[in-house]
Amino acid sequence: xxxxxxxxxxxxxxxxxxxxxxxxxxxxxxxxxxxxxxxxxxxxxxxxxxxxxxxxxxxxxxxxxxxxxxxxxxxxxxxxxxxxxxxxxxxxxxxxxxxxxxxxxxxxxxxxxxxxxxxxxxxxxxxxxxxxxxxxxxxxxxxxxxxxxxxxxxxxxxxxxxxxxxxxxxxxxxxxxxxxxxxxxxxxxxxxxxxxxxxxxxxxxxxxxxxxxxxxxxxxxxxxxxxxxxxxxxxxxxxxxxxxxxxxxxxxxxxxxxxxxxxxxxxxxxxxxxxxxxxxxxxxxxxxxxxxxxxxxxxxxxxxxxxxxxxxxxxxxxxxxxxxxxxxxxxxxxxxxxxxxxxxxxxxxxxxxxxxxxxxxxxxxxxxxxxxxxxxxxxxxxxxxxxxxxxxxxx
Amino acid sequence: xxxxxxxxxxxxxxxxxxxxxxxxxxxxxxxxxxxxxxxxxxxxxxxxxxxxxxxxxxxxxxxxxxxxxxxxxxxxxxxxxxxxxxxxxxxxxxxxxxxxxxxxxxxxxxxxxxxxxxxxxxxxxxxxxxxxxxxxxxxxxxxxxxxxxxxxxxxxxxxxxxxxxxxxxxxxxxxxxxxxxxxxxxxxxxxxxxxxxxxxxxxxxxxxxxxxxxxxxxxxxxxxxxxxxxxxxxxxxxxxxxxxxxxxxxxxxxxxxxxxxxxxxxxxxxxxxxxxxxxxxxxxxxxxxxxxxxxxxxxxxxxxxxxxxxxxxxxxxxxxxxxxxxxxxxxxxxxxxxxxxxxxxxxxxxxxxxxxxxxxxxxxxxxxxxxxxxxxxxxxxxxxxxxxxxxxxxxxxxxxxxxxxxxxxxxxxxxxxxxxxxx
Numbered sequence: 001x002x003x004x005x006x007x008x009x010x011x012x013x014x015x016x017x018x019x020x021x022x023x024x025x026x027x028x029x030x031x032x033x034x035x036x037x038x039x040x041x042x043x044x045x046x047x048x049x050x051x052x053x054x055x056x057x058x059x060x061x062x063x064x065x066x067x068x069x070x071x072x073x074x075x076x077x078x079x080x081x082x083x084x085x086x087x088x089x090x091x092x093x094x095x096x097x098x099x100x101x102x103x104x105x106x107x108x109x110x111x112x113x114x115x116x117x118x119x120x121x122x123x124x125x126x127x128x129x130x131x132x133x134x135x136x137x138x139x140x141x142x143x144x145x146x147x148x149x150x151x152x153x154x155x156x157x158x159x160x161x162x163x164x165x166x167x168x169x170x171x172x173x174x175x176x177x178x179x180x181x182x183x184x185x186x187x188x189x190x191x192x193x194x195x196x197x198x199x200x201x202x203x204x205x206x207x208x209x210x211x212x213x214x215x216x217x218x219x220x221x222x223x224x225x226x227x228x229x230x231x232x233x234x235x236x237x238x239x240x241x242x243x244x245x246x247x248x249x250x251x252x253x254x255x256x257x258x259x260x261x262x263x264x265x266x267x268x269x270x271x272x273x274x275x276x277x278x279x280x281x282x283x284x285x286x287x288x289x290x291x292x293x294x295x296x297x298x299x300x301x302x303x304x305x306x307x308x309x310x311x312x313x314x315x316x317x318x319x320x321x322x323x324x325x326x327x328x329x330x331x332x333x334x335x336x337x338x339x340x341x342x343x344x345x346x347x348x349x350x351x352x353x354x355x356x357x358x359x360x361x362x363x364x365x366x367x368x369x370x371x372x373x374x375x376x377x378x379x380x381x382x383x384x385x386x387x388x389x390x391x392x393x394x395x
Numbered sequence: 396x397x398x399x400x401x402x403x404x405x406x407x408x409x410x411x412x413x414x415x416x417x418x419x420x421x422x423x424x425x426x427x428x429x430x431x432x433x434x435x436x437x438x439x440x441x442x443x444x445x446x447x448x449x450x451x452x453x454x455x456x457x458x459x460x461x462x463x464x465x466x467x468x469x470x471x472x473x474x475x476x477x478x479x480x481x482x483x484x485x486x487x488x489x490x491x492x493x494x495x496x497x498x499x500x501x502x503x504x505x506x507x508x509x510x511x512x513x514x515x516x517x518x519x520x521x522x523x524x525x526x527x528x529x530x531x532x533x534x535x536x537x538x539x540x541x542x543x544x545x546x547x548x549x550x551x552x553x554x555x556x557x558x559x560x561x562x563x564x565x566x567x568x569x570x571x572x573x574x575x576x577x578x579x580x581x582x583x584x585x586x587x588x589x590x591x592x593x594x595x596x597x598x599x600x601x602x603x604x605x606x607x608x609x610x611x612x613x614x615x616x617x618x619x620x621x622x623x624x625x626x627x628x629x630x631x632x633x634x635x636x637x638x639x640x641x642x643x644x645x646x647x648x649x650x651x652x653x654x655x656x657x658x659x660x661x662x663x664x665x666x667x668x669x670x671x672x673x674x675x676x677x678x679x680x681x682x683x684x685x686x687x688x689x690x691x692x693x694x695x696x697x698x699x700x701x702x703x704x705x706x707x708x709x710x711x712x713x714x715x716x717x718x719x720x721x722x723x724x725x726x727x728x729x730x731x732x733x734x735x736x737x738x739x740x741x742x743x744x745x746x747x748x749x750x751x752x753x754x755x756x757x758x759x760x761x762x763x764x765x766x767x768x769x770x771x772x773x774x775x776x777x778x779x780x781x782x783x784x785x786x787x788x789x790x791x792x793x794x795x796x797x798x799x800x801x802x803x804x805x806x807x808x809x810x811x812x813x814x815x816x817x818x
Contacts, residue, residue, distance in 0.1 A: 020769050020770075020773050021670065021772070021773050021776040022666065022669070022670060022769075022772070308782075308784075308786040308790075309783050309784060309787050311783060312781060312782070353758050367758070367761070367762070368787075369774070369787075370761070372777070372784055372787075373761075373773055373774060376777060376781055376784075377773070377777075
């Protein structure tokens with residue numbers, strides 16, 4: 001049986017307000033609420049709503065045979081709860097159709113727990129609670145979008161997510177090579193799968209070139225690519241992030257998905273699975289494929305902590321995290337969950353000036369320097385606030 | 396090619412730009428270049444470029460005297476902001492405070508005309524006489540292209556075109572709108588517009604200036620080309636700023652005139668010094684707003700943290716950059732602005748106004764609106780206090796500025812010449 005696990009990412013960023021240095025120690029409010037509201041509304045209108053509509057259509061059409069995973073942070077869910085509650089209701093309705101499974105993730109869209117594993121349990125717990133509260137089902141499979149810098153973090157994640165881990169890439173120290181993996185059929189490594197990045201990128205490319213040809217042709221071409229990939233019989237995990245696609249998620253893009261799903265499910269040996277189902281294969285079934293070409297993808301380091309700006313900002317984030325004496329203090333300062341968002345590091349990217357800079361969709365800055373200055377002012381204020389021992393609950 | 400000044404005898408960016416362009420053009424084997432300026436001092440150096448000072452053209456002095464002032468252009472003494480590039484010598488010594496009557500009396504008693512190449516009270520007269528020299532030289536030799544830098548030499552370019560019947564390129568390094576803060580002198584405007592109207596092509600140093608030329612002078616956009624300036628690599632290695640763990644230096648370097656926004660720099664200093672004590676602000680330059688700035692510093696109570704370095708030339712400029720931790724250019728209107736590029740060469744992070752031409756070609760700088768003192772102060776605070784920012788700006792800035800050179804500028808000008816000649 002050939003398994004395809006499709007996962008869809010939903011992400012809304014928090015927009016920070018222009019925070020000047022002379023406000024440090026004077027003002028502790030960091031957010032541009034209007035921009036955040038507008039951006040959330042735009043994302044819902046242009047991306048999420050059409051996508052959820054498509055997923056609902058496919059769920060109804062193929063009943064329980066259409067199965068997929070969803071990845072989102074707790075912060076995104078919080079923003080949707082606050083600014084677009086009606087959309088969350090629609091999403092919940094989709095969940096009731098069955099076949100949708102949330103991936104476990106950090107509550108914040110953050111890198112910090114990958115450096116400081118002690119904050120990981122709390123991040124996972126908060127995320128799990130929120131997903132369960134809204135959708136009624138706790139997530140079981142952890143989506144690791146960043147390499148663990150500390151070995152303890154990896155162990156922690158495996159302990160906290162016994163169902164398995166889906167890694168965005170084959171991170172160093174996160175498992176063995178593809179060949180070794182296929183030979184391995186037991187132990188914790190059996191519970192680690194890696195996203196097929198080349199094919200996921202292909203999905204993105206297809207959506208970027210919306211007008212190049214029609215969706216049916218593109219879907220057939222994509223299936224050919226699936227067939228042509230190394231070890232085509234192995235389970236395959238594909239991620240699709242509609243936010244990374246320029247423009248709205250239109251009906252024309254829906255045609256592609258409808259044809260892809262129709263063609264895949266029309267084959268007797270093929271099925272769609274949720275993340276949990278992929279890991280619960282019968283004994284002797286092949287472990288999820290580690291894409292041989294995944295190393296060709298840009299390194300994670302290149303996006304979030306490649307340059308001096310990012311390294312200094314990350315250093316400050318970790319310093320603040322170390323200042324948190326216990327989980328209760330983390331709970332006490334909800335700001336911390338918002339301001340550690342890794343988008344803020346992304347805006348300091350060395351590729352900022354490249355026309356292909358993906359972050360432009362959210363990006364409120366004119367240069368990585370502006371992004372750094374603003375973010376560091378906020379971190380300096382927050383750090384000062386912690387030093388004074390007065391974290392405030394701003395939620 | 397006609398220009399008003401040439402290094403080392405300069406009072407602003409015009410001479411530096413002329414040197415960069417002539418040097419770049421002279422590297423092409425198929426270009427023979429003659430650069431004519433009002434006065435040659437003998438200390439100018441330029442390889443493969445024939446330099447002529449109008450003061451050396453003895454043969455026509457009598458002609459100038461005979462013509463007196465019966466010319467296509469009226470001659471006026473200049474007393475106000477119509478003067479484009481004010482060097483300290485001129486500014487303080489050549490009679491800005493004189494009344495018109497005094498100037499007239501001085502003129503009557505003056506010895507036979509001499510070219511100075513400066514911007515004093517006889518400027519209009521000198522501009523006219525320079526155009527007579529241009530016509531004389533044009534009659535002596537043949538040239539394929541006439542290229543005139545800024546309004547001071549536009550009459551010269553037009554005179555040469557009249558004799559040679561060859562294409563005229565006028566190069567706009569600044570307009571009177573930039574210099575006067577909007578209070579344009581009608582006579583200067585008239586000369587600028589006449590030159591641009593007569594030209595076969597108008598070169599502007601930035602898109603910012605191009606838009607101004609099209610909008611304010613009603614010049615056909617089809618003949619207006621932007622060619623950004625470059626920067627000459629520093630001839631010796633620039634050491635990182637000297638301050639280390641001690642006092643940090645924030646520098647303003649330029650003419651202290653309305654155009655350069657010096658009062659914004661004082662306001663920024665006040666904001667930063669309210670939070671940081673180990674910082675010194677240095678204003679280097681001279682100009683008609685110097686006294687105003689001194690008074691503003693005193694009023695703000697920051698005189699102990701604010702220095703006026705006076706007008707700097709040559710090596711003094713590089714020395715100043717090397718001692719700086721941050722360079723700020725808060726210009727209200729800056730057609731281009733070469734000095735931030737020089738600062739970047741010296742590994743100094745720069746903060747530049749968005750209303751500058753240089754902001755069109757530089758990425759690795761903090762760009763702010765000239766009036767946004769909060770943003771400027773914020774950037775200074777961060778550059779001084781957060782090492783990652785300075786490291787990144789310096790590293791990327793040096794890499795970037797090496798690509799912004801006069802060779803590229805010259806190549807674009809040469810391409811333009813070829814285009815004009817092919818028509």
